Amino acid sequence: MVKAEIGAGAGAGAGADADAVAVADAIHPPWLHLLSAFLAMEPSDSLISISRDCGGGAITESVQNFIWDQCISRADGKASAPYVRSFLKKVILEIESAGAVVADELYEQFAFNMTSSKGDDLAKGDSRIIRKISFLYPSDHVEAQVCQSLRKLIVPLQCSLNMLEGDTGCSIWPSSLFLSEFILSCPELFSMKSCFEVLLTDGDLSTLANLKVNLELNCMSTRFCSSEGILEDPNKVKCLHLPWESALESDLRDLMPDIVLGADVIYDPECIPHLVRVIATLLTTKKSTSIRRDGFGVPNDISGNTQVKNSNASSTDIVNKRYEEFLLASTTQPVAYIASVVRNIDTFNYFLKVALEANLRVVDITQNVKIFDFLPYMRSYQRSSVRLLGIYHSFH
Ligand SMILES: C[S@@+](CC[C@H](N)C(=O)[O-])C[C@H]1O[C@@H](n2cnc3c(N)ncnc32)[C@H](O)[C@@H]1O
Numbered sequence: 001m002v003k004a005e006i007g008a009g010a011g012a013g014a015g016a017d018a019d020a021v022a023v024a025d026a027i028h029p030p031w032l033h034l035l036s037a038f039l040a041m042e043p044s045d046s047l048i049s050i051s052r053d054c055g056g057g058a059i060t061e062s063v064q065n066f067i068w069d070q071c072i073s074r075a076d077g078k079a080s081a082p083y084v085r086s087f088l089k090k091v092i093l094e095i096e097s098a099g100a101v102v103a104d105e106l107y108e109q110f111a112f113n114m115t116s117s118k119g120d121d122l123a124k125g126d127s128r129i130i131r132k133i134s135f136l137y138p139s140d141h142v143e144a145q146v147c148q149s150l151r152k153l154i155v156p157l158q159c160s161l162n163m164l165e166g167d168t169g170c171s172i173w174p175s176s177l178f179l180s181e182f183i184l185s186c187p188e189l190f191s192m193k194s195c196f197e198v199l200l201t202d203g204d205l206s207t208l209a210n211l212k213v214n215l216e217l218n219c220m221s222t223r224f225c226s227s228e229g230i231l232e233d234p235n236k237v238k239c240l241h242l243p244w245e246s247a248l249e250s251d252l253r254d255l256m257p258d259i260v261l262g263a264d265v266i267y268d269p270e271c272i273p274h275l276v277r278v279i280a281t282l283l284t285t286k287k288s289t290s291i292r293r294d295g296f297g298v299p300n301d302i303s304g305n306t307q308v309k310n311s312n313a314s315s316t317d318i319v320n321k322r323y324e325e326f327l328l329a330s331t332t333q334p335v336a337y338i339a340s341v342v343r344n345i346d347t348f349n350y351f352l353k354v355a356l357e358a359n360l361r362v363v364d365i366t367q368n369v370k371i372f373d374f375l376p377y378m379r380s381y382q383r384s385s386v387r388l389l390g391i392y393h394s395f396h
Pocket residue numbers: 006007008009010011166167168169170171172173174175176177202203204207242243244245262263264265271274
């Protein structure tokens with residue numbers, strides 16, 4: 001199976017960070033959320049808010065001890081020093097303004113960070129950081145119920161504090177978090193193939209270089225392919241430089257993906273015709289064999305119900321009918337899942353128009369798929385802002 005991910009950016013390439021998993025295993029919410037938020041380098045205000053939850057409304061002595069023992073004293077030294085300094089500053093201010101006593105360790109560490117800050121990478125203008133994203137399996141997730149070791153997955157990701165770096169591809173965007181939650185929520189969609197290949201693509205070379213670092217950080221095999229490059233490598237995860245404007249029809253057809261994934265790629269009107277052409281070409285490669293997705297084929301409760309019975313059908317009926325048609329298509333032909341934040345409705349509508357002209361059916365499946373909340377501690381991430389689109393080619 002080939003899964004092509006377009007506009008892969010910083011977030012792609014998930015593996016586990018074993019040390020952090022071991023520490024996090026012994027801790028429960030809200031303490032686990034505090035540690036996870038710290039590892040993910042969430043904004044200080046979020047950490048302070050979770051710290052208060054831990055202390056029943058105040059940053060008590062035991063919360064301060066936890067912040068010191070489990071978070072700060074385990075942090076990755078120099079790389080996270082600016083982040084730790086900024087968090088310490090806020091947390092100390094918060095405790096002092098509540099009239100409580102600040103632990104000596106926090107004061108001492110803050111003083112140390114202040115005096116050693118001159119050598120910080122950030123001070124030198126290097127904005128790369130490593131955020132460790134903890135995906136916490138909800139207790140009602142079937143995999144977490146059967147397998148104790150599948151309770152959490154911690155993924156280190158190098159990303160940039162400069163949102164525009166790598167043509168925006170070196171930051172973590174909400175759509176990529178949502179897409180990750182979708183993949184973890186529906187493993188049956190992605191994991192039952194005997195031959196599993198993942199191809200990560202982007203049009204920006206510095207984003208691809210960052211992607212490669214992330215694959216290595218997560219111990220995933222990788223091979224960098226340029227337009228002249230080789231694809232015969234037996235490695236399972238590959239990176240491909242794929243600018244939508246210049247991607248050749250024949251090269252795209254050779255890829256023959258089962259599933260195409262994309263996160264936050266619908267935002268630039270100038271790129272939309274090229275993006276749609278790439279998606280349409282990838283989805284038009286119809287395979288002779290039917291694609292069977294166990295557990296996600298035509299569900300029993302919808303078979304025989306693929307037609308809206310009368311013209312008075314409600315909007316819910318129409319949404320469900322479209323979803324059923326998408327499900328049906330996904331059993332026999334390649335489909336795309338694109339997570340997207342609609343920042344500009346005109347741009348989004350333009351995407352829909354161009355897609356329709358290319359015979360693509362775009363279905364908003366956000367409400368139809370049960371997507372678990374794997375990131376309950378990440379208060380900076382507004383999952384409700386993201387929509388999940390299911391796309392297939394209409395051959396009729
Ligand atoms: C907003 S970022 C999203 C990155 C990542 N998918 C995520 O969600 O975190 C958009 C990505 O689309 C890529 N991109 C934009 N225009 C492109 C084009 N014309 N061809 C190929 N990739 C492009 C950028 O390089 C960038 O990585």
